[in-house]
Amino acid sequence: MELSAGALLLSLLRPDMEAVLRQCLPPEVELRYGTALTDVANRSDGVTVTLQDGTVLDADLLVGADGIHSTVRRLVFGQESRHLRYLGLHTAAFTFDDPDVHAATKHTFCLTDSIDRQMGFYALRDGRVAAFAVHRSADPTLPDDHRVAIQRAYAGLGWVTPRALEQCPPAVDIYYDQVAQIELARWSAGRVVLLGDAAYAVSLIAGQGASLGIAGAFLLADRLAHAPAIQRGTAEFERLWRPVVEDKQRNARSMARWFLPSSPIDLRIRRVMLRLTRMPFVSGYVTSILAGEDTKLTDVMRQASGTTATPMVA
Ligand SMILES: Cc1cc2nc3c(=O)[nH]c(=O)nc-3n(C[C@H](O)[C@H](O)[C@H](O)COP(=O)(O)OP(=O)(O)OC[C@H]3O[C@@H](n4cnc5c(N)ncnc54)[C@H](O)[C@@H]3O)c2cc1C
Structure with missing residues (x-):
């Protein structure tokens, strides 16, 4: 784990992050590995999920946080090609x-x-x-x-x-x-809501997909806790979070040229940009952009109850 640039950027491997998140789960949360969803029955008052081994589970809300190739999204919102x-x-x-x-x-x-x-x-x-x-x-x-x-x-x-x-x-x-990237007209339908890459993958070019997954989960939980009804909570989550995510997606698309230069001129410009980032003032500025400081993301997190800006995972 490495901290850099005034502790704004934290670099860690995905398995380490998963392990930390798992350790934070309360004991009553049941984890099941080696299985997958095969069916989702979405009702106005709840959701019924069938797993590969035939297990049937009833819940108030299904949160599909199953990544860019989400099965929940395919089952509830349609084929991947429509959203990718x-x-x-x-x-x-x-x-x-x-x-x-x-x-x-x-x-x-x-x-x-x-x-x-x-x-x-x-x-x-x-x-x-x-x-x-x-x-x-x-x-x-x-x-x-x-x-x-x-x-x-x-x-x-x-x-x-x-x-x-x-x-x-x-x-x-x-x-x-x-x-x-994943783009959907709506992130929720009835008692199913998508989260993280499943709903709004920004791509590795943005370098903030993990942060947007974790911060999005926090915001969703916060909005659900404060909403009078589940659908109101998921709608409020999307209202606050969608502008943040769409901003990151647009930035990533425009950064693609510099992420991977496609001509000798682009390559030369990128070299100059990278050299500039070694200068202390510019380095701090670039880091603050990467870390999301003073962006819509931190504004939204501040709005969510009882939060302050935290270092973002990059
Ligand atoms: C090469 C690369 C580099 C990246 N670098 C960065 C970076 O530096 N910083 C950053 O913030 N982001 C980075 N990202 C993006 C980041 O990895 C993702 O945005 C982030 O992991 C999304 O988190 P998620 O929880 O939404 O989805 P995922 O991390 O994809 O997790 C989804 C989980 O769901 C599980 N799953 C899938 N299908 C099913 C199913 N049917 N049933 C049960 N479980 C299922 C998967 O096994 C997985 O554990 C990078 C991505 C790539 C590809």
Whole structure:
């Protein structure tokens, strides 16, 4: 875990964050792993959910926080293709062991300086290296073999990338997906509400998807606790949160050009921008933008009862 820029940015791995969230759950919350939803019956006074193993559960509200490829969304709001906006990029992430690459990338997030494809490296505390890759592709279709696709797409990039590609794990240990956003006309229908990437994925370009998931969950809980009826709570959550999210989605789309340069000119401009961020004043400004300081997000969180602005996860 690393804190930087006056504790505005907190960098941590997703499994660590999940573990912390799990530890915070009250004992009466029951967790079930290795199962999935197969059916949702949405009624005006409640919701009935059927699980893969045949279990039937009745609840007042179903919160679909099941990610960008949400099953809850498909079952209640229709096919994914109606809501997914492909941003023209494929992305992948994996970890590997290499003491030399670990030493070379320690304390820094290193990116290749390249056009239309880019790899990033980050040394983890346990000695492994996290690799992150993104490349342009007009075709949103995902490849059958992720390892082979990565080795092809990033072949020829210099520095430590040949070693990373050589040590790329089998497909089962690789994260591989389209870079996309989710846009829905409504986030709730009756007694079902979507949350996080399932409702409003902003994409990795925004760098705030986890924050928007967690802060959104807080706001939803807060609005439900204060609403006279469940549907009023979910509507109020959406009224407050949608402008924040749509702002992030717009920013991410306009940042895509700098996130992955597509021409030598873009690459040169990005180099200048990155050099500027090393200057103390500019660095603080960029960090405050990344952290969401003085944005609609913190305004909304302040409005929610009893909250003050907190560092955002990036
Ligand atoms: C490469 C990459 C880098 C990123 N970097 C950042 C970053 O630096 N900062 C940041 O804030 N965000 C980042 N993001 C975005 C961030 O990961 C997501 O926005 C965030 O994880 C969304 O959280 P979520 O809980 O909504 O969905 P998810 O994290 O996708 O969680 C959904 C959960 O639902 C489970 N699930 C799915 N389907 C079912 C089902 N049918 N039944 C039961 N469970 C199910 C999944 O197993 C998963 O555990 C990045 C994303 C990518 C792809």
